[in-house]
Amino acid sequence: MQLSKRSLYRMPWSMNDNPIGWLETTDKCNIHCLGCYRLQIAGHKPLEQIKEELRFFKEWRNCYNISIAGGEPLMHPDIVEIIRYIDELGMKPLLLTNGRALTREVLVEMKRVGLLGVAFHVDKMQQRQPEWNHKTEVELNELRQYYVDMVHDVGGLYCNTGMTVYQSNVHEIPEVVRWGNRNIDRVHGMVFITFRAAPVDLGIEYVTPDGAHVDAGELSYSAGQGVMEDTGLTSEDVWRTIRTEFPHYDASAYLGGTANHASIKWLLGVQAGVKGAMYGSIGARTMELSQVYYHWAHGTYLTYARNNKLGFGSVLLGLVDPEVRAAFKARLGDVLRHPGRLFQPIYLQSIGIIQAPDIMPDGRADMCDSCPDMTVYEGNLINSCRMDEWRLFGSFLTPQMATDISLPDESNIPEIEEETLIPVP
Numbered sequence: 001m002q003l004s005k006r007s008l009y010r011m012p013w014s015m016n017d018n019p020i021g022w023l024e025t026t027d028k029c030n031i032h033c034l035g036c037y038r039l040q041i042a043g044h045k046p047l048e049q050i051k052e053e054l055r056f057f058k059e060w061r062n063c064y065n066i067s068i069a070g071g072e073p074l075m076h077p078d079i080v081e082i083i084r085y086i087d088e089l090g091m092k093p094l095l096l097t098n099g100r101a102l103t104r105e106v107l108v109e110m111k112r113v114g115l116l117g118v119a120f121h122v123d124k125m126q127q128r129q130p131e132w133n134h135k136t137e138v139e140l141n142e143l144r145q146y147y148v149d150m151v152h153d154v155g156g157l158y159c160n161t162g163m164t165v166y167q168s169n170v171h172e173i174p175e176v177v178r179w180g181n182r183n184i185d186r187v188h189g190m191v192f193i194t195f196r197a198a199p200v201d202l203g204i205e206y207v208t209p210d211g212a213h214v215d216a217g218e219l220s221y222s223a224g225q226g227v228m229e230d231t232g233l234t235s236e237d238v239w240r241t242i243r244t245e246f247p248h249y250d251a252s253a254y255l256g257g258t259a260n261h262a263s264i265k266w267l268l269g270v271q272a273g274v275k276g277a278m279y280g281s282i283g284a285r286t287m288e289l290s291q292v293y294y295h296w297a298h299g300t301y302l303t304y305a306r307n308n309k310l311g312f313g314s315v316l317l318g319l320v321d322p323e324v325r326a327a328f329k330a331r332l333g334d335v336l337r338h339p340g341r342l343f344q345p346i347y348l349q350s351i352g353i354i355q356a357p358d359i360m361p362d363g364r365a366d367m368c369d370s371c372p373d374m375t376v377y378e379g380n381l382i383n384s385c386r387m388d389e390w391r392l393f394g395s396f397l398t399p400q401m402a403t404d405i406s407l408p409d410e411s412n413i414p415e416i417e418e419e420t421l422i423p424v425p
């Protein structure tokens, strides 16, 4: 089973016309994740700086939504005002949180000032409250359920869950997808991000553009041999893991890499179903139409929508999209077997798979083409996953093979007897 870029729609996003802007509010956090990209060195950003960065996004990025990230953004004392200001600027605020500090009261208050929704990051490589440590992903579905039920209960909000994918939990993805499908009325999407780390102490060293050698071990995403064994999964591996168990699922759009023409950095799919039955996934044509139409009608590309119910007019998409036709056929067969489902709404549920930066054999980093998670750092847009290289060293780092590999002492090299030398023709 193989993915082909030819059958996928390439998202039309770019540096200056990208539906997502990534706002870093704080680097403080109340839990610890193995896959975290951020060091805790600066604390909360002042509100005025945050507002300036939001105006920067408005001017240079043409965002549909602002992903409010950190650190843990709920720890920022001005989180409600930040959400209100994003809404005032005409962008949609999405809170990215580990959920630990979330209460119903805070959620209601954030909704009141314009919150679009919440994305919960939960996986088993997090150190959170003792009762949730050392759990399997299947057991953590209970925690995911607690959070999505809270969002559903407040109502009118978008909700997704995300997890970092390691070699040690990839086999549990189907159970998370199964849980998401069971909750299709309240889980708008699931995101799986493959674990990446910068290898250190493995014969690799890091240099700045002016040739200075630095200690990359200071970065939160540096790792030695033990942790590196948990890296290496690709978006296609995750896609195959899901597709093998769920034939109704398929991807329909992608973003490639900046250095490797073959890599798929963002792989996006949207499933359709009701509570109790999944019918199929939308195809590349629907994905293309939705992006182009939304941009034409609203001036930005689209990412997260509050409404996850399929309208009746979507039947028409079957005229141009064979995947949608197949999904409606499956729906018809299901309704004939279970007439009670006729009046159930059909929901959409996205699956996003992200393959974070890879180091190419020649030392170049293969980043996400048109990186949707660019953030503002000192007046420039940079990839948020590598912002700490700028914070610590003032630039991106380039890995290279270590130069201090010691050569054997010449006096220890045995002399070669002349007759053993092979004459060069």
Ligand code: SF4
Binding pocket: 265, 354, 355, 356, 357, 367, 368, 371, 372, 373, 374, 383, 384, 385, 386
């Ligand atoms: S390159 Fe951009 S989109 Fe890709 S992992 Fe890094 S920040 Fe996220």
